[in-house]
Structure formats: C-alpha cells, structure tokens
Amino acid sequence: NAGVTQTPKFRVLKTGQSMTLLCAQDMNHEYMYWYRQDPGMGLRLIHYSVGEGTTAKGEVPDGYNVSRLKKQNFLLGLESAAPSQTSVYFCASSYVRGRPQHFGDGTRLSIL
Amino acid sequence: SQQGEEDPQALSIQEGENATMNCSYKTSINNLQWYRQNSGRGLVHLILIRSNEREKHSGRLRVTLDTSKKSSSLLITASRAADTASYFCATDRPSGAGSYQLTFGKGTKLSVIP
Numbered sequence: 001n002a003g004v005t006q007t008p009k010f011r012v013l014k015t016g017q018s019m020t021l022l023c024a025q026d027m028n029h030e031y032m033y034w035y036r037q038d039p040g041m042g043l044r045l046i047h048y049s050v051g052e053g054t055t056a057k058g059e060v061p062d063g064y065n066v067s068r069l070k071k072q073n074f075l076l077g078l079e080s081a082a083p084s085q086t087s088v089y090f091c092a093s094s095y096v097r098g099r100p101q102h103f104g105d106g107t108r109l110s111i112l
Numbered sequence: 113s114q115q116g117e118e119d120p121q122a123l124s125i126q127e128g129e130n131a132t133m134n135c136s137y138k139t140s141i142n143n144l145q146w147y148r149q150n151s152g153r154g155l156v157h158l159i160l161i162r163s164n165e166r167e168k169h170s171g172r173l174r175v176t177l178d179t180s181k182k183s184s185s186l187l188i189t190a191s192r193a194a195d196t197a198s199y200f201c202a203t204d205r206p207s208g209a210g211s212y213q214l215t216f217g218k219g220t221k222l223s224v225i226p
Binding site for chain 2: 041043045099103105
C-alpha cells in the first residue's frame with residue numbers, strides 16, 4: 001500500500017531551468033495538494049485540485065503550474081526555476097475537503 | 113496567511129514526562145487537525161476534532177478544543193523517544209475564501225530525551 005508517492009526525492013537545478021515534480025496516489029482520493037515547506041514558514045499551499053481535470057491556486061501559486069490529467073496523478077511544474085523556489089515540496093491527497101490529508105515524503109529541491 | 117499558530121516553538125522533555133502543545137487560530141473552523149512530522153519525512157495525521165467537540169482521545173494523545181478562545185491543545189502522555197518530531201495543527205475553515213484547504217501552523221518541535 002504505497003499511499004502518496006513523490007518523484008524525484010532530491011533535485012538540484014540551475015536558475016532558469018525547468019522541471020516537473022510528480023505525485024501519485026493509490027487511494028482513489030478526489031482532492032490533491034501541493035505544498036512547500038520552508039524553515040520558519042510552516043506549510044504553504046501552492047495549488048490544489050478537487051478532481052480530475054481541475055486545478056486551483058493556493059496561497060503561493062506564482063512561478064508554478066499544475067496539471068491533473070488523471071485522478072491518481074498531480075504534477076507540479078516550474079517553468080523557469082528561481083533560487084527563491086529552493087524548498088521542500090510535499091504532495092498530499094484527501095478523500096474530500098476537510099478530511100485528513102495523506103502526505104508523500106517530499107521532494108528536496110535546490111536551485112543554484 | 114497563517115491560521116494556526118503553535119506554542120511553544122520548541123519543547124524538550126525527559127522520556128516518561130507529558131508533553132503539551134498549544135494551537136491558536138483566528139477564524140471560525142469546521143474542524144482542527146493535528147499532524148506529526150518526523151525528520152525528513154512527510155506529515156502524518158494524528159487526530160481530528162470537530163468544532164462541536166471539546167475533547168478527543170487516541171491512545172496516548174488527548175486533544176482539547178475551545179472554540180470560544182479559538183485554541184486547541186495536544187497532550188502526549190508518557191512520552192517516548194520515538195515521539196521526537198515536529199507537531200502541526202491545521203484548521204479547516206467553513207465555505208468561503210480558503211475553504212478548500214487546510215491551513216497549517218508553523219509547528220512545535222518536540223525532543224524527548226531518553
């Protein structure tokens with residue numbers, strides 16, 4: 001029972017490069033979320049999805065794009081990486097809104 | 113914007129002691145949740161308390177909620193070294209702006225010394 005799986009686990013990018021973070025869940029959850037976690041800032045929501053084919057902006061969406069083409073996958077893209085996007089990125093899913101969220105183990109992203 | 117704020121930011125106790133963490137929030141809520149995060153791992157859900165509940169237990173965990181004071185507390189009894197982690201509260205707000213998301217606090221870092 002994998003739960004929420006994030007790939008890759010670590011990545012180093014140069015400023016201006018692009019990349020996609022992948023999140024997959026096997027719990028048939030409708031809701032999926034992307035957060036970033038920075039020291040002293042807690043978790044901040046980047047984008048979320050309430051179902052296949054839907055996406056919405058969270059608290060800190062600038063510089064990121066997302067897609068939810070399949071119910072089990074939620075992709076986070078950085079088109080032109082900036083040092084300010086150095087962070088740990090977490091994906092989460094939940095059955096419905098307000099219910100407990102299940103988290104992946106994160107992607108540690110460094111942008112030089 | 114932060115909805116929940118945990119207090120203290122860090123807590124160090126001896127194994128066997130009780131640990132109490134507090135969370136304050138600003139607006140009305142549907143429920144409040146507590147999560148644990150071990151170093152280098154994702155968050156794990158511990159317990160959910162609804163706005164019409166005042167206390168909830170799960171094993172060695174006890175959560176209280178005071179909606180009049182907009183605060184919650186998490187008590188871990190008879191702590192173990194394995195309880196060493198960061199603990200976060202998260203609030204689920206009623207419909208309206210931000211209603212599709214949980215809003216997390218900055219966490220309390222608990223260290224349990226063997």
